[in-house]
Structure formats: structure tokens, C-alpha cells
Amino acid sequence: MEQELAALAADLVRMDSRSSLSNLEVAERIEAELDGFEIERLDYVDAGGVAKRALVAHRGGPGGLALSGHMDTVPATGWTDDPWSGAIRDGVLHGLGSVDMKGAVAACVMAARRAPRATLLITTDEETTKQGARIIAGQSVLAKRAGLAGIIVAEPTSLIPVRGHRAHIAFTATAEGVQAHSSTGKGLNANWALIPFLVEASAMFERLRSDPSLQDDAYDPVFSDFNLVVDNHGTAVNVTVAKATARIKFRYSHRVDPAPVLLAMREAARANGLTLEEAHEGHPPELPLDHPLVRRACAVTGVAARTAPYGTDASELQAIAPCVVLGPGSIETAHTPFERVSVAELLRAVDVFGALLNGDART
Structure with a gap:
């Protein structure tokens, strides 16, 4: 066998x-x-x-x-x-x-x-x-x-x-720009719209590690995963970025209410003019x-x-x-x-x- x-x-x-x-x-x-x-x-x-x-x-x-x-x-x-x-x-x-x-x-x-x-x-x-x-x-x-x-x-x-x-909610925040040769001043770099959203996402990352109401001491670590991947979709450094994407995987356990995180990410995307997609696993x-x-x-x-x-x-x-x-x-x-x-x-x-x-x- x-x-x-x-x-x-x-x-x-x-x-x-x-x-x-x-x-x-x-x-x-x-x-x-x-x-x-x-x-x-x-x-x-x-x-x-x-x-x-x-x-x-x-x-x-x-x-x-x-x-x-x-x-x-x-x-x-x-x-x-x-x-x-x-x-x-x-x-x-x-x-x-x-x-x-x-x-x-x-x-x-x-x-x-x-x-x-x-x-x-x-x-x-x-x-x-x-x-x-x-x-x-x-x-x-x-x-x-x-x-x-x-x-x-x-x-x-x-x-x-x-x-x-834990189960996860996957956030995808997308900022749109205008592609051009970066020297011409004709383009619009999508990263500048994405960065304020990332500042708020960073604040949530820190909150998850410090706020006991969002933690579960039955798990190791007690705080939730909030992992960020930023993508400029292959844009060269001399080209203004036409599309900038931030993907975040948020994991939460049975005892953690994900509502504050959902609300914060939705508000951050809305305030900064970004499109936000969410993919939810089961409970x-x-x-x-x-x-x-x-x-x-x-x-x-x-x-x-x-x-x-x-x-x-x-x-x-x-x-x-x-x-x-x-x-x-x-x-x-x-x-x-x-x-x-x-x-x-x-x-x-x-x-x-x-x-x-x-x-x-x-x-």
C-alpha cells in the first residue's frame, strides 16, 4: 500500500x-x-x-x-x-x-x-x-x-x-487614470487616487492589531489577517499609471463581527472615488x-x-x-x-x- x-x-x-x-x-x-x-x-x-x-x-x-x-x-x-x-x-x-x-x-x-x-x-x-x-x-x-x-x-x-x-472577505479597490508618456504632463496617474485609500487601509491594519473588539483570543494570532497586494498591471516607470489596484484579504473568526471593517473599506473607497469589489467566503x-x-x-x-x-x-x-x-x-x-x-x-x-x-x- x-x-x-x-x-x-x-x-x-x-x-x-x-x-x-x-x-x-x-x-x-x-x-x-x-x-x-x-x-x-x-x-x-x-x-x-x-x-x-x-x-x-x-x-x-x-x-x-x-x-x-x-x-x-x-x-x-x-x-x-x-x-x-x-x-x-x-x-x-x-x-x-x-x-x-x-x-x-x-x-x-x-x-x-x-x-x-x-x-x-x-x-x-x-x-x-x-x-x-x-x-x-x-x-x-x-x-x-x-x-x-x-x-x-x-x-x-x-x-x-x-x-x-477563519474565513475571508477579499476587497479589490480600483483607481482609474489616463495613460501617457510621463514626461508630457498629459497623463493622470491612478496611484495618486489610490494612495489616500491605502492610508485608511493602513489605519485599519493597525486597528485590527490593537482593538480587542476585533480580536479573538481563541486564535493565534489573536488579530485578523489584513494582507495588501498593490498592482499597477505592468506599467513602466516612464508611463503614467492608467489603472491601480489594491487587493486586501481580510480574515476573521466566528466571534469577530466584520461589519466595522466592511464599513470602513466601503467609506474609504467612496470618499476617494474608487471602485470597490467584495468577495465573501462562507461564514x-x-x-x-x-x-x-x-x-x-x-x-x-x-x-x-x-x-x-x-x-x-x-x-x-x-x-x-x-x-x-x-x-x-x-x-x-x-x-x-x-x-x-x-x-x-x-x-x-x-x-x-x-x-x-x-x-x-x-x-
Whole structure:
């Protein structure tokens, strides 16, 4: 089984499925491993016109647990080695998506194949819009028929149960200018309109780190993420900027009211003549410590549950059933140019997932 698991995980890593690309090859490779499962293919076209597919697979009666993972990856920023090598060196799988989360998807598949009753919810676009999970939650007939009691989202947690995490609101503020040769005085640089908005965004960044009413001490860090990316869309330094964009990802937990942040960003954009777009994830998922799924995950792993500052598909999949995030590998290497996960931990994940699917409190 170790060789089969490693081979599947390596094959998935070798397939380039960055969120901007189609994931159909990956979906077909996963489906090929699911002989005897009922398969539901949820095909869609993303906002960029790219063909995508989410998969739901099930066998056995209703009422069990589902294992969930995503097929897409972040961009290959910073990699000097081949991001899609799928190399296994000294028992460690390397490559883009190895830990986040194609290794875990392979472990989910192997665990499901060994269980008499199992459901798989395999998504895409997790790293961007959560569209795959949202489509499964809203459209899957098979997932509904499975009557799920809970979902294990197999993101990298070092096999520590995560009972709650933050969700995000993505702001996109756009300023418009007039492009011209910068020496002529004929242009209008959009950055000058954007800068006052950024001053107010900076004030909100500081407020999130200092205002206890916007913090949650059940999380580490207690303050919300408010990450800024500024884009002049490739403009050269001798050209006035025709379009300047500020993108901000704001993450908040179950106990934090996002209304003050929404109001501040809307007012800042309006006051400075900017266009503001908002993209909202589902509500931040969080289960109490005594929830049956949390207790079950803790019993199987022997580890106390915690919360996490990042987000996962659980923000959308919780519409189907309660979610716990639990998977192999460390979040510390995810989204880095040295992403990796040990095959031994993937094997351990197969056992943990199997115990959860079978209702066994032993590992």
C-alpha cells in the first residue's frame, strides 16, 4: 500500500493544476482509483473561462463521514527546483501541491478504498474562490443522498484536529487614470487616487492589531489577517499609471463581527472615488470542543483540538455537515518553494482517516 500511495501522490503532483488552469487531468486520475464507487462529476467553467471539475464519490449506506481535499495549487512562485517533479527523496515527497494538498488527497482515496462506507468530496479552486466546494455544497445530489454526519477536510495540520478557522472577505479597490508618456504632463496617474485609500487601509491594519473588539483570543494570532497586494498591471516607470489596484484579504473568526471593517473599506473607497469589489467566503466554521465530531477526531488522534488562522473549504462544506480540519504534513511548508510531505505521514493519515470512517477510536 505504501508504494501505491506514494505513486498516486507523486502522479498528482506531476500534473500542473494551478488554480488558473484546468484540473480535469487530475480529476480523471483520481476517478481511475475509485472502482466500485458511485461517481458524480460536477463540471463548470470558472470566471476565466477555464474548464473545471469537482468530484463526489460514495459507496455504502448513508450517515457516515466524508473525506475532502482539493486538486488545485497556488502559483509556482519562487521555485528553483522543478515544481512538478513529484520526486521522492529519503521518504519525502517534494513538489508544488505535495502537502497542500495532493498528498492528502491520495491518502483520502486510499482510506476510502479500504472502508466499507466512505464519501469523498474532491474540490478545486480552493486556493482562489472556493467555487468547487460551493458547487458541491449547493448542487451535489450524491453528497445530499449520503446523509453525512460530518466531513474531515484533510488540509495539512500535522494530524492535529482543527475545530475552527477563519474565513475571508477579499476587497479589490480600483483607481482609474489616463495613460501617457510621463514626461508630457498629459497623463493622470491612478496611484495618486489610490494612495489616500491605502492610508485608511493602513489605519485599519493597525486597528485590527490593537482593538480587542476585533480580536479573538481563541486564535493565534489573536488579530485578523489584513494582507495588501498593490498592482499597477505592468506599467513602466516612464508611463503614467492608467489603472491601480489594491487587493486586501481580510480574515476573521466566528466571534469577530466584520461589519466595522466592511464599513470602513466601503467609506474609504467612496470618499476617494474608487471602485470597490467584495468577495465573501462562507461564514467562519467553528465547532465547540464537546461536539461529537471533534471528540471523535481527538479520540482517534490522541491530540487536543485547536483553531487555525487560515481558511479551508470547510467555510463552504459546512453547509452539508459539520467539519473538522485534519490532515498530514505541516502548514509551514505550504505555499512555499520547498513544499514537501513525508510518505510515512501520508501512511499515518490513511490509518487515521480509516479509523474515522470506521468509527474506531483507535489509530
